[in-house]
Amino acid sequence: MENKCESNLAELAIHEKAEKHHLAVIDIGTNSTRMLIFRNDEGKLVRVNKSVRYTRMGQGINQTGKLHPDAEKRNLEALEEFKNIAADYEVEDFYLFGTSAMRDAQNTAAYLAAVKEKLGFEIEVISGEAEAELGFIGVSQCFDEKLLIFDIGGGSTEFIYGEDNEIKKMMSINLGCVRCTEEFIFSDPPSFQELERMNEKIYAEFEKRTTGFLPTKPYKLIGIGGTATSLATIKQKLKTYCSEMVHESTITKAELERIIDDLAGKTIKERQNMVGLEAKRADIILAGAFLLLNIFKITGETVFTVCDYDNLEGAAYRHFVMENS
Structure with missing residues (x-):
């Protein structure tokens, strides 16, 4: 069953890579940073590629109230890697959002500015309620x-x-x-x-x-x-x-x-x-x-x-x- 799943994903990736009009969303969470590459097929969301990196953005926030420099470095490297993966799929547009760690940290604005300067990405830090709403929209498709x-x-x-x-x-x-x-x-x-x-x-x-x-x-x-x-x-x-x-x-x-x-x-x-x-x-x-x-x-x-x-x-x-x- 595992081999069948891996085979299906590989075939999907090859097929979807040939398609145009790819889009991407990136979720910068407290533990992991994830990217979904997809296309909009007449109002239906078609998943093309999913990537995850464990950047642990929440490291030490409870103690310091700030994003840790090591966490910022890990996340910046992950975003750079995601940008390169997205380029391979000819992604046309991005939406990036940050959740709990970025909501709570006092120095988030400085990090957002650094990401914008180095990678050109705009990141929206969303509320817990907005995060919940996005989760509901995702589940509602199933x-x-x-x-x-x-x-x-x-x-x-x-x-x-x-x-x-x-x-x-x-x-x-x-x-x-x-x-x-x-x-x-x-x-x-x-x-x-x-x-x-x-x-x-x-x-x-x-x-x-x-x-x-x-x-x-x-x-x-x-x-x-x-x-x-x-x-x-x-x-x-x-x-x-x-x-x-x-x-x-x-x-x-x-x-x-x-x-x-x-x-x-x-x-x-x-x-x-x-x-x-x-x-x-x-x-x-x-x-x-x-x-x-x-x-x-x-x-x-x-x-x-x-x-x-x-x-x-x-x-x-x-x-x-x-x-x-």
Whole structure:
């Protein structure tokens, strides 16, 4: 199945490279920076190429309130690499947006100016609510029922509730897998006390913030973003990422608890060698899993569905497809 997926992607890339009118969106997140190259086929979003680099823009922001020079360097290098990849596909236009780390850092304006000067890219730093809205637009291309969507990012977690392809309410909470890892986990492997403190803080914050927010059941619980997709690849033991196998797969609360037990007993180095987990997520995946565990707790749900379309596809649709339709 993995070989079939890789073959399909390779054939798609060859075919799509020959097509013109390519566009690109770039999401500068707290943990990763991602680019989607696509085309607008009569109002339908056609994905052509997806790239990800783990730039860890949220490094140290909790402690200093500023973007770390090393993080800025990593991200600038990733954006330069993305620009070269986009040139190979003859991309005609870009939209770049920054999320939690760039929202919170005091020196973001200086970094935006540096990117503009060196690469010519304009970056829009969007609010948590705008980020949630883009996530909903992405998911809405795949599901049209009553949805409660969560997006566990590096610096924040977004909740979006919608019906009939329309957002009813949304919120952003400043708890993410990078932020929680830096605040609570100092041992390797983490101590029981560290995990307990993190778990208690997440539950207390989620319960407080979502009181009066959660919709009445039934609804479909949907997970988007790197934590959700990574847990799906861990569960399925995928050696290489395959959208076909991740998209619309499910994870139960019991399965998540088993994954947490396995992750918690391993060092970062041991996690880096796990089948299904990208090495650069090894240090933060446990915090992401605890954030998800507490989403199960506050909603009372026992299973969620993974969606491989998220705010990246939502941004592409919003800024290039909807505006031209």
